[in-house]
Amino acid sequence: MLEEKDDNLHDAEGNLEDQSTPDPTEETTQDAEIEAKVETATENEVEAESGTSNDATPETEVKNEELETQVEAESETETTAEIEVKVTEETEQTIEEHQEAVNEVHDNVAEDAEDESANERHEIPVLDYHSMSKEALVEELEKLVKNEKVQAIKEHVDGIKAEFNQKFNEVLEQRKEEFLAEGGNIIDFHFSLPIKGRFNVAYNEYRSKRNEYYKNLEKDLNANLERRLAIIEELKGLLNVEENINTTYKHFKQIQEDWRNAGSIPKTQYNNVWRTYHHHIERFYDFLHLNRDLRDLDFKRNYEEKQKIVARAEELAQEENVIHAFRELQNLHRLWKEDVGPVAKDLREEIWNRFSAATKVIHDRRQEYFKNIDQIYEQNLVVKEEIIAKIKEVSAGNYKVHNQWQNKIKEVEKLREAFFNAGKVPLKVNEETWAKFKQAVREFNANKNAFYKSLKKEQQENLAKKMALIELAESLKDSDDWAAVTPQMKKVQADWKKIGHVPKKISDKIWKQFKNACNHYFDRLHAQKNAANAGEVEALAKKEAFLTELEALELSGDTKVDIDVIKSKIAAWKAIGRVPYNKKNIDNKFNKLIDGLFNQLNIDKQESELIKYSNRLENLDHGKINSERIFIRRKIDEISAEMRQLENNLQFFSNSSSSSPMLKKVHQDIEKHKRALDTWKAKLKQLRSL
Numbered sequence: 246m247l248e249e250k251d252d253n254l255h256d257a258e259g260n261l262e263d264q265s266t267p268d269p270t271e272e273t274t275q276d277a278e279i280e281a282k283v284e285t286a287t288e289n290e291v292e293a294e295s296g297t298s299n300d301a302t303p304e305t306e307v308k309n310e311e312l313e314t315q316v317e318a319e320s321e322t323e324t325t326a327e328i329e330v331k332v333t334e335e336t337e338q339t340i341e342e343h344q345e346a347v348n349e350v351h352d353n354v355a356e357d358a359e360d361e362s363a364n365e366r367h368e369i370p371v372l373d374y375h376s377m378s379k380e381a382l383v384e385e386l387e388k389l390v391k392n393e394k395v396q397a398i399k400e401h402v403d404g405i406k407a408e409f410n411q412k413f414n415e416v417l418e419q420r421k422e423e424f425l426a427e428g429g430n431i432i433d434f435h436f437s438l439p440i441k442g443r444f445n446v447a448y449n450e451y452r453s454k455r456n457e458y459y460k461n462l463e464k465d466l467n468a469n470l471e472r473r474l475a476i477i478e479e480l481k482g483l484l485n486v487e488e489n490i491n492t493t494y495k496h497f498k499q500i501q502e503d504w505r506n507a508g509s510i511p512k513t514q515y516n517n518v519w520r521t522y523h524h525h526i527e528r529f530y531d532f533l534h535l536n537r538d539l540r541d542l543d544f545k546r547n548y549e550e551k552q553k554i555v556a557r558a559e560e561l562a563q564e565e566n567v568i569h570a571f572r573e574l575q576n577l578h579r580l581w582k583e584d585v586g587p588v589a590k591d592l593r594e595e596i597w598n599r600f601s602a603a604t605k606v607i608h609d610r611r612q613e614y615f616k617n618i619d620q621i622y623e624q625n626l627v628v629k630e631e632i633i634a635k636i637k638e639v640s641a642g643n644y645k646v647h648n649q650w651q652n653k654i655k656e657v658e659k660l661r662e663a664f665f666n667a668g669k670v671p672l673k674v675n676e677e678t679w680a681k682f683k684q685a686v687r688e689f690n691a692n693k694n695a696f697y698k699s700l701k702k703e704q705q706e707n708l709a710k711k712m713a714l715i716e717l718a719e720s721l722k723d724s725d726d727w728a729a730v731t732p733q734m735k736k737v738q739a740d741w742k743k744i745g746h747v748p749k750k751i752s753d754k755i756w757k758q759f760k761n762a763c764n765h766y767f768d769r770l771h772a773q774k775n776a777a778n779a780g781e782v783e784a785l786a787k788k789e790a791f792l793t794e795l796e797a798l799e800l801s802g803d804t805k806v807d808i809d810v811i812k813s814k815i816a817a818w819k820a821i822g823r824v825p826y827n828k829k830n831i832d833n834k835f836n837k838l839i840d841g842l843f844n845q846l847n848i849d850k851q852e853s854e855l856i857k858y859s860n861r862l863e864n865l866d867h868g869k870i871n872s873e874r875i876f877i878r879r880k881i882d883e884i885s886a887e888m889r890q891l892e893n894n895l896q897f898f899s900n901s902s903s904s905s906p907m908l909k910k911v912h913q914d915i916e917k918h919k920r921a922l923d924t925w926k927a928k929l930k931q932l933r934s935l
Contacts, residue, residue: 369393371401374408376666379440382409386447395454396462402451409444412665415683419690426694469508473518476504480525484532497529505584541589548588551596554581558603567607567614574607625668629678632664633685640689647746650696657689701748708747711755714740718762727770734766778825785824788831791817795838804846808856811842851924858928870932877929881922888918 369389374382386405389398420436480500483493510518554577561570561577581600588596639657644650670678718737724730741759746752795814800807818835836857843853891914 369397369401371404373668374404375669377408379409379412379438379444382412383440383444383447386444386451390447390451390454395451395458398451399455402448406448411679413438413441413444415686418683418687422687422690423694426691426698463511466509466511470510470514470518473504473507473510473522476500476507477518477522477525480522480529483529501526544587544589544592547586548592548596550585551581551588551600554585555596555599555603558600558607562603562606562610567610570607571611574604578604619671622669622671626670626674626678628667629664629670629682632660632667633678633681636660636682636685636689640685640692644696647700650693653689654693657686661686700746703745704747707745708751708755710744711741711747711759714744715755715759715762718759718766722762722766723769724766727773730766731770734763738763781823781825784822785828785831787821788818788824788835791821792831792834792838795835798842800842800845804848807842807846808848811839811846812856814842815839851920851927854924855927855931859931874929874932877925877932881925881929884918884922884925888915888922891915891918 372385374385377385382405386402386409389401389405416438417436421431421434424434424436425431480497483497483500486493486496504522558574558577561573564570577600587593636657639653639660642653644653664682669675714737718734721730721734721737747755798810798814800810824831840857843857846853891911894911895908
């Protein structure tokens with residue numbers, strides 16, 4: 246009954262409700278006109294199955310001939326040979342392009358032909374699952390399974406499943422590599438995440454609902470098939486019924502209505518059943534043999550319905566949402582094929598050309614849309630390849646310390662996030678790109694694991710060193726030999742700082758143990774010092790008063806008595822004791838006053854020097870005695886060397902007069918150095934006596 250070229254709907258099944266319902270008042274009026282004309286027809290004007298009547302007049306035969314010609318023209322499409330005669334090569338190419346667009350629509354119609362919800366399908370947005378986290382993917386899956394029809398979410402569930410498995414497998418492989426790098430056996434490896442359990446629950450619920458849906462659908466499809474086959478048998482029976490033509494025509498219209506409401510059938514049966522039904526529809530029109538006016542009324546109504554379909558298709562050609570327009574176009578093609586009958590022959594090509602032209606516009610816009618999508622995917626591919634190259638560059642680096650690796654781990658994690666957020670790539674390179682990405686990340690993880698494996702060995706060595714220091718610190722913490730142990734404890738602390746990291750799980754424990762030992766010793770040391778400080782403050786006050794008395798001291802003039810007085814003052818000063826460390830400069834003031842007193846004495850300078858040096862030695866710390874000994878020996882060596890040089894210089898004055906000033910100067914310097922040498926040797930002797 247369809248006039249379009251090659252409009253068979255391959256592998257399609259199921260009927261959709263007419264989205265362009267004709268005006269019921271107009272249809273009732275037209276049916277009334279048809280019924281009125283049917284009532285006026287005589288029995289001789291109605292053919293039996295053979296299509297002839299014994300009482301037919303020549304005029305009736307002419308009408309029958311014309312009607313048969315129209316039915317034949319309506320039921321058959323024009324052949325390729327007829328098209329080649331009627332159109333130019335350019336028109337033929339246009340028809341082929343239009344037919345290609347129509348065929349694609351029909352192919353897409355066939356994909357969801359068994360889906361009874363196709364008429365009432367609503368748009369469920371497809372999100373960018375590639376950029377979503379595992380938690381977000383599971384939440385979206387749970388929402389879809391709970392709120393949407395199971396037959397409408399297959400594309401969404403498949404996309405979520407693919408992305409979730411991809412992300413989970415990446416984590417799984419990373420954990421597996423770390424497990425093996427730590428010396429684990431692959432047989433003992435086990436890894437799971439709570440989010441994986443949530444995903445499995447939601448996906449299993451989807452599968453259960455889907456299986457139940459298709460089980461019920463198969464049952465309904467077979468029931469609808471039986472119903473349609475019964476309708477065909479009922480249609481065939483109209484040709485053998487002897488009743489008023491008006492009643493037969495009403496029966497025919499009811500059969501058409503029942504057919505439209507019969508529901509979907511298995512797609513393997515669709516073509517045969519559809520062709521059988523339309524074959525008997527055509528036979529009924531042959532049998533009907535109504536007059537031309539009655540036939541024209543039927544054609545007129547069909548033409549008006551097809552005009553509505555074409556108008557809607559032309560509106561869809563301008564719609565912004567190309568995907569929605571294409572899906573509604575599929576519904577229009579179903580209506581055109583299933584619900585609306587033929588039109589007059591002279592209008593047939595014109596109405597079909599309009600419909601196919603609108604179809605081609607929508608088809609071309611859809612093709613352009615997917616072409617642009619491919620360009621976006623290509624751009625995403627470039628971005629992802631750049632990210633893979635950066636990961637490889639980071640992986641090739643030679644990092645020696647923990648902090649460097651931690652920074653690189655954060656950098657690679659950011660690159661991974663950027664890879665997932667970059668969007669989809671062309672399907673043909675999707676697996677290859679994913680494999681490159683996994684390999685790059687795997688290489689980085691292998692290098693990282695190798696570093697931390699070697700670091701673990703180093704940490705064990707560091708642990709042994711620190712445990713030795715802890716043992717030493719604990720052995721010294723209760724010692725009262727402050728002078729000897731304090732430098733040791735300070736060295737222990739310095740050595741601890743030089744040792745590197747230890748395993749994190751034990752780091753805090755051994756640090757507390759070491760710190761407690763050190764704190765125990767130094768707390769005792771500080772307590773002892775605090776106790777001694779009170780005496781040092783008292784000694785400072787006494788020494789300050791002593792300096793005041795010493796400044797007022799006047800010597801008697803008797804050298805021996807004055808020397809004894811000065812020595813007694815020195816002894817009294819030493820007897821007072823130590824002063825606070827930050828007040829030690831008070832000893833310098835005392836030494837200057839003593840030097841001044843010695844200068845007032847009428848004694849040999851060397852003797853005075855030795856007396857003062859003796860006083861200095863008594864204030865000298867034991868730790869500085871060795872340094873003082875080295876200093877005196879160096880001075881003795883220097884003076885001896887200078888004396889030898891001066892004695893050598895005397896050879897240059899062999900011919901000089903003894904009264905020569907220069908010669909005298911050399912002899913004076915030699916004597917001066919001899920006295921200094923004797924003084925330094927006497928100091929060394931005093932030092933040795935300590």
